[in-house]
Amino acid sequence: MCCTLAALLGVLVHVGVTRQTVDASREKALNRLADATAAYEAGQPLPKFGAVDPPGLPSSLRDLALRGERGTMVSLFDGRPTMWAAGPADGRAIAARSDHSQSAKTISALDRAILGSAGLAIGATLLAGAFAVTRVTRRLHLTAQVARRISAGDLDARVDDPRTKDPSRRQDEVATVSGALDTMASSLQSKLLSEQRFTADVAHELRTPLTGLTAAAELLPEGRPTELVRDRVRAMRSLTEDLLEISRLDAGSETVDLALLELSHLAERVARSSGTDTQVRVVRDTTVETDRRRLERVLGNLVANAHRHGAAPVVLTVDGPVVTVHDHGPGYPDFLLAQGPTRFRTEGETKGHGLGLTIAAGQAGVLGATLTFHNPREGGALARVTLPAAP
Secondary structure: OHHHHHHHHHHHHHHHHHHHHHHHHHHHHHHHHHHHHHHHHOOOOOOOOEEEOOOOOOHHHHHHHHOOOOEEEEEEEOOEEEEEEEEEEOOEEEEEEEEOHHHHHHHHHHHHHHHHHHHHHHHHHHHHHHHHHHHHHHHHHHHHHHHHHHHOOOOOOOOOOHHHHOOOOOOOHHHHHHHHHHHHHHHHHHHHHHHHHHHHHHHHHHHHHHHHHHHHHHOOOOOHHHHHHHHHHHHHHHHHHHHHHHHHHHHOOOOOOEEEEEHHHHHHHHHHHHOOOEEEEEEEOOEEEEEHHHHHHHHHHHHHHHHHHOOOOEEEEEEOOEEEEEEOOOOOOHHHHHHOOOOOOOOOOOOOOOHHHHHHHHHHHHHOOEEEEEOOOOOOEEEEEEOOOOO
16 A cells, blocks of 8 residues: 555656646747747747748647647657647748757656655565564464464464563464464363373273172173173273273374384284184285284274174275275264264264274374275275385
């Protein structure tokens, strides 16, 4: 707006001064034409600035005079800007001229001054605006980067805008947004840590009674009731171990034990240890450097989930660093495809706790792998694990 205003003022000044200067020169030329016309009508010699059909008179102005009209025009005469005034005189054109070079120089000098001052004003405005805007945008970019870090799981990220820490400083809009983001991150971190501590505490507290319950179940006499009790105890023990594993994954303290291994052999091992009728298909075998136990945990959970919630056949496919588990059941629910695995939430004919896929996603994250879920067009559910090129 400042640049536009400076340009507009420059144009207005140029137009106003030019019109005033040209009008003054035109009035002078018309006065000389009147003097020359009076001398011509009186039969007196014409002044030196006037003549009948003078050479150098612009043709358009000559034609205007021959039609019986008067007019003025600026043109070059002897290499100098000249203001001509012409009128009719017995079927010919009588004209008078005045030097317009000084007026032209005044207009040129004015234009240079306007351009220089406008350029200086625009340059100063742009520099000041760029400096002010850059300070604001830099703080906004920092706020956006912190927001992205928080959404990626870095709950310790904070903007820490100096304006939010010093009440004496003026609080602008950026400082307000930064303070709100830091407050939200702190609240979210507190709630998540409280949830993680609760999960870990519950799992730890359950281990002791479950150990005693397991030992007591082994002492019961054989029979159908005993088998039911032992089966429920095993389920409770498995759930407790899953909760402990999730609490460790949430804490972010897991480390990997890297080793070179062939994916085809690992896939066959997972299929055998699952105790299910899982087909293994190797399209392209490869050797990767990863944590064997964690990768087996990921694939084992995906295979178990496919058999529990899907339908046969379940195919475990190795294609380079990409491993897929494909079943032919009803497919993954919409919420899982949109949001990813959610603990204690499942849908389908068989109800579960949603911990298997949650653990698989967490362990894949520890390995640096990418775990995605799809419902292919041919039907069923497909989970794809893409291992990183480097650990």
